[in-house]
Structure formats: structure tokens, C-alpha cells
Amino acid sequence: MKFILLFLPLFILASSLQEYRVQKTSYARALLDNDKKDQADALKSLIQTSKELKFNPSYYENKLKFLERKTLLTKKQETNIQKFTRNPIVSPKSISKPIDIKETKAVKKSKIIVIDPGHGGKDPGAVANNKQEKNIVLLVSKKLKLILQSRGYTVFLTRDKDVYIDLKKRTSLALDKNADLFLSLHINSHSKSDSSINGVETFFLSPARSKRAKEVAKKENSSALKYADEFSTQSFLNFLSQEKIVMSNKLAIDVQKGILNSTRSLKYNTKDRGVKEAPFWVLAGIDVPSVLIELGYITDIREVTKLTNKDYQLLLATGIANGIESFFAKNK
Ligand SMILES: [Zn+2]
Numbered sequence: 147m148k149f150i151l152l153f154l155p156l157f158i159l160a161s162s163l164q165e166y167r168v169q170k171t172s173y174a175r176a177l178l179d180n181d182k183k184d185q186a187d188a189l190k191s192l193i194q195t196s197k198e199l200k201f202n203p204s205y206y207e208n209k210l211k212f213l214e215r216k217t218l219l220t221k222k223q224e225t226n227i228q229k230f231t232r233n234p235i236v237s238p239k240s241i242s243k244p245i246d247i248k249e250t251k252a253v254k255k256s257k258i259i260v261i262d263p264g265h266g267g268k269d270p271g272a273v274a275n276n277k278q279e280k281n282i283v284l285l286v287s288k289k290l291k292l293i294l295q296s297r298g299y300t301v302f303l304t305r306d307k308d309v310y311i312d313l314k315k316r317t318s319l320a321l322d323k324n325a326d327l328f329l330s331l332h333i334n335s336h337s338k339s340d341s342s343i344n345g346v347e348t349f350f351l352s353p354a355r356s357k358r359a360k361e362v363a364k365k366e367n368s369s370a371l372k373y374a375d376e377f378s379t380q381s382f383l384n385f386l387s388q389e390k391i392v393m394s395n396k397l398a399i400d401v402q403k404g405i406l407n408s409t410r411s412l413k414y415n416t417k418d419r420g421v422k423e424a425p426f427w428v429l430a431g432i433d434v435p436s437v438l439i440e441l442g443y444i445t446d447i448r449e450v451t452k453l454t455n456k457d458y459q460l461l462l463a464t465g466i467a468n469g470i471e472s473f474f475a476k477n478k
Pocket residue numbers: 264265271272279331332333366
């Protein structure tokens with residue numbers, strides 16, 4: 147009897163894990179079948195089991211929230227169309243009339259962008275040459291917000307002052323505001339022996355392949371999420387939709403190009419470190435195209451001088467805004 151009692155907790159854990167795997171499979175199947183009700187049911191069970199297993203349930207909670215909102219919107223649209231078609235004065239043809247310029251402008255205006263200045267408060271991010279990552283990214287983010295607003299977009303910052311914000315709040319803002327895009331801004335760093343490494347790189351979320359991508363992600367993830375272990379990272383990434391990966395990749399390409407064109411237009415010799423994929427947690431809980439930009443290296447003295455220069459910050463912000471515009475122009 148004693149023997150059984152000793153192993154009882156282990157047995158419960160094993161069966162919960164088994165249940166968790168089964169629930170993940172049913173969720174994947176519901177996704178494939180595009181069955182919203184089954185998806186919601188599977189997510190509810192996954193949230194419950196995650197809690198039992200002491201896993202972080204926020205990923206499933208966000209998914210469920212998003213799903214419920216989407217279902218609500220579809221219902222509203224359906225009733226609107228019903229009202230519309232029931233009215234005999236309006237011919238059904240006008241429903242599918244081509245969009246005129248006025249409407250296109252309205253579409254652009256309605257685009258919502260969430261900008262996430264990395265770190266903040268007790269978390270300074272990368273520190274070198276007497277500068278802190280959290281301060282530089284906030285200044286660039288504020289400039290980016292102004293530029294995008296002047297071009298007709300609706301913009302939200304996850305923080306507009308030097309405060310610490312946990313990861314969940316950063317992503318839930320994107321969900322609450324119904325964002326179309328999410329961009330997280332960061333500054334990179336390297337060890338003393340490599341203090342001449344510099345340049346811009348843009349990441350999009352995907353199961354990381356290269357060792358280097360994993361290292362960068364580890365640095366950015368560690369301060370925000372302490373329980374990030376290999377197992378939960380993988381289970382998060384397994385649910386990434388292919389469409390989100392492709393769109394985020396496209397956004398990353400446009401943003402990277404925008405930054406290089408903008409900074410190089412004024413003879414700054416900004417190095418192109420390319421578009422890369424990495425498993426960043428901050429991008430995981432969001433269902434819209436999202437990228438993480440490393441604007442430069444704080445450890446390179448010449449680069450950090452540029453990064454703290456107002457004109458260069460403006461060029462960076464303009465470049466990102468141009469990248470966003472060309473992304474929207476190509477992917478309406
Ligand atoms: Zn960072």
C-alpha cells in the first residue's frame with residue numbers, strides 16, 4: 147500500500163501528460179477541420195490541463211480569446227449582410243461592388259499597429275558603453291509611433307515610459323487592440339572579444355534552426371520568461387500557423403530593407419545582418435504578422451554612437467515605417 151501511495155503522484159502526472167498530448171492532437175485536428183466549436187472545446191481542456199501540470203496556460207488563453215472574438219465578428223458580419231440583403235431597396239449587386247479610393251483610404255486608416263519597446267524598468271536589456279538598450283528602443287519607438295500616425299495608422303506602444311512590463315501584457319495589448327501587426331524593438335550585444343560586431347537584423351518567429359538564432363533568442367527570452375524550457379518552447383512552436391510564419395517572414399524582409407535603404411540614404415554604412423528566424427517568446431502569443439528587430443549592437447562603440455543620435459533614430463524609425471507601408475501595399 148505504501149508503495150502505491152509513493153508512486154501515486156507520479157502516476158497522476160503521467161496520466162495528465164498523456165491527456166495533454168491527446169488534447170493537443172484534438173486541437174490540431176479541429177484546426178485542420180476548421181471547426182470553431184471543437185477548437186474552443188479543445189482549448190478549454192488544454193487550459194485546464196496546463197494549469198494542472200503547472201504549465202503556463204496563457205498561450206491557449208490568448209488563442210481562445212482570439213477565437214471567441216473572431217466568432218463574434220463573423221456573427222455580426224453575417225447579421226449585417228442578412229439585414230442588407232433583406233432590404234429590397236438595395237440591390238444585392240452593390241454588396242460586391244469594387245472598392246473605390248475613399249474606401250481604400252479607410253482601410254489604411256483602420257490598420258492597427260502595436261510597437262513594443264523591449265525591456266524597461268528593472269530590466270535594462272543589453273548594457274554596454276554606458277548605454278542601456280531599454281532607453282534607446284523607447285526613443286526609436288516613440289518616433290516610429292509619430293511617423294506612422296502621421297501616415298494615418300492607429301498605433302499603440304506597449305510602454306511609453308521606463309517601466310517593466312511582463313511578456314503576457316505585451317502580447318495581450320496586441321490582442322485587446324485587435325492589432326494587424328506587432329513589432330518588438332531591441333538592441334543587440336556581443337561579448338567583449340567581439341566588440342566590433344555591428345549591424346541590423348530582423349527576426350520572425352519560427353522554430354529556430356541555427357545555433358546563433360537560438361543564442362539570440364535565449365538572451366531576449368531570459369529576462370522576460372523564466373520558465374522557458376525546451377519542452378514548452380517546442381509545444382508553443384508546434385501550433386504556429388504556416389500562414390503566420392509566411393506573413394511574418396514577408397514583413398521582416400520589408401522592414402529590414404526599409405531600415406537599410408533609409409539609413410544608407412544618408413551615407414550611414416549600416417551593415418545588413420539579414421532576416422532570420424528564431425523562437426522569441428514575445429512573438430509567440432500573437433496571431434498576426436510579427437517581427438523582432440535588433441536595431442544594432444550596443445557593444446560596438448561606433449554603432450552605439452549612431453544609435454543614441456537623434457537623427458539616426460529618426461532614420462531607423464522612418465525605415466521601419468517605410469517597410470510596414472510596402473508590406474501593406476503588397477499584402478492587402
Ligand atoms: Zn532586447
